[in-house]
Amino acid sequence: MNRFYFAFLLIITTALMGSSFVVGKISVSYISPLLLAGLRFLLAGALMAIFVRKYTHPHLLVDWLKIIVIGLFQTVGVMGCIFVSLRTITAGESSILTFMNPLFVVILSTLFIKIKYKPIQWFGVFLGCVGMIILGLLQWSTGTIIGLIGGLCWAIATLLIKKFSLSCSVWVLTAYQMLFGGLILTIAGILMEDIRLTFNFISVSSLAYLVLFGSIAQFALWFYLLSKGDSTKTSAFLFLAPFFGVLLGYLFLNEPLHNETALGAVLVCIGIFLVNWSPTNNAKLNKQKLSE
Numbered sequence: 001m002n003r004f005y006f007a008f009l010l011i012i013t014t015a016l017m018g019s020s021f022v023v024g025k026i027s028v029s030y031i032s033p034l035l036l037a038g039l040r041f042l043l044a045g046a047l048m049a050i051f052v053r054k055y056t057h058p059h060l061l062v063d064w065l066k067i068i069v070i071g072l073f074q075t076v077g078v079m080g081c082i083f084v085s086l087r088t089i090t091a092g093e094s095s096i097l098t099f100m101n102p103l104f105v106v107i108l109s110t111l112f113i114k115i116k117y118k119p120i121q122w123f124g125v126f127l128g129c130v131g132m133i134i135l136g137l138l139q140w141s142t143g144t145i146i147g148l149i150g151g152l153c154w155a156i157a158t159l160l161i162k163k164f165s166l167s168c169s170v171w172v173l174t175a176y177q178m179l180f181g182g183l184i185l186t187i188a189g190i191l192m193e194d195i196r197l198t199f200n201f202i203s204v205s206s207l208a209y210l211v212l213f214g215s216i217a218q219f220a221l222w223f224y225l226l227s228k229g230d231s232t233k234t235s236a237f238l239f240l241a242p243f244f245g246v247l248l249g250y251l252f253l254n255e256p257l258h259n260e261t262a263l264g265a266v267l268v269c270i271g272i273f274l275v276n277w278s279p280t281n282n283a284k285l286n287k288q289k290l291s292e
Contacts, residue, residue, distance in 0.1 A: 006229055010237055013221040018244025020214035021091040021098075022252055023206050024083055030203035032196040033083035038186030039207060041075050044215035045179025048171070055169045066164045067173060068180045070157055075181020077153030080188070081146045088143030090255040093135060095245025096268050097147030099238060102275045103128040104155035113159065124274025131267030134260050174219055236276035239269035 027036050058064055078098065085094045103125045109115040135144070166173055189195065225234050246265050249255040 006225065009221060009225055010234065011240065013218060013225060014237060014240035015244045015248075016213055016218040016221070017241035018095055018246075019248055020210060020218070021082070021086070021095040021245045022248045023209050023214060025086045025091040025094075025249070025253060027203060027206040027210065028083060028086050030196070030198040030200065031207070032189055032193040033087060034080055034185055034193050035189030035195060035197065036207070037075075037079045037083040038182050038184070038189050040210045040215060041079060041178040041182030042186050043182070043207075043211045045175055045177075045182050047211070047216060048175035048219075049179055052169065052171045052175050055172050056167075057172055058166065058168050063166060063168070064176075066160075066166060067176050070160050070164070070173070071177035071179075071181035072184070073153045073160060074157035075178050076184050076188075078150045078157065079181070080185055081150030081153065085143040085147040085150065088141055089147060091249035091253060092242075092246035092255055092257075092261065092265070093144070094147050094150075095242040095249075096135065096265050097132070097144065098150045098154065099242040099245075099272060100128055100132060100148070100151040100268060101154035101158065102235075102238065102272050104152050105158050106275055108155055108159055113162075121275050124271040126271070127267045127274070128271030131264040131271060133264075134267065135264035170223065178215070233277065236273050238276060239272040242272075243269055 024036070031039070058067065082094055082098055085097070089097075106117055106121055106125050110117065132148070161173070242265060246255075246257070246261070250257050
């Protein structure tokens with residue numbers, strides 16, 4: 001593939017990732033957070049399930065249970081935390097905290113899987129942690145903690161995907177973990193929240209954007225790029241997602257760009273880049289799964 005076209009698609013994909021936080025911030029004003037996350041992934045998962053109906057599906061109950069467990073962390077944990085955090089912190093801050101997941105992957109995989117990482121990757125973890133602390137100096141609130149929990153859930157889901165080694169297509173896994181996770185989130189929203197569901201042009205169009213562009217198109221483009229390029233180098237550019245989260249939050253939501261936010265964001269983005277750019281051979285699969 002032409003490298004300029006590849007770079008263009010990479011920018012579009014990471015911009016979609018970052019824009020989801022901004023659109024989500026708008027949406028939580030009209031739809032309660034857990035219900036919003038549930039509807040987003042219930043609809044996206046259902047549409048993707050139709051798309052992958054001819055793909056090879058798991059045949060064993062235990063494999064379906066593994067997909068549900070992945071959905072509990074990847075969709076319920078990550079996306080639930082994102083939308084709840086957006087009630088109290090900015091879209092930019094939520095995106096930075098959520099995309100700290102590669103740093104958590106290094107720490108968790110070292111502790112539990114005994115993967116060896118290079119010093120430059122640990123330096124990336126260090127920079128990311130310093131950036132997180134700087135962000136905390138600006139606002140260490142419940143939303144900040146929830147955002148970090150979301151990033152941790154993403155890292156756990158990454159390691160579970162590696163551990164389970166499911167034989168089904170990544171498209172099938174993506175579709176059904178979103179579908180199951182979306183169903184759980186929807187039920188949780190109905191049972192645990194004071195339901196807020198306002199129907200107007202903004203709420204409906206925002207939800208449609210999150211389903212079609214923030215979920216389906218984003219995953220489709222990302223998987224396409226991983227299949228066409230070096231997955232390790234492609235994953236390194238995940239740092240662009242929180243960059244776009246901060247930039248678009250500033251441009252469209254007038255979110256303040258404090259010096260602490262800017263410095264923290266830069267350090268986290270550099271950390272993400274360093275962690276993903278130079279993995280050891282043993283960690284390459286881990287990084288590829290991270291991007292999924």
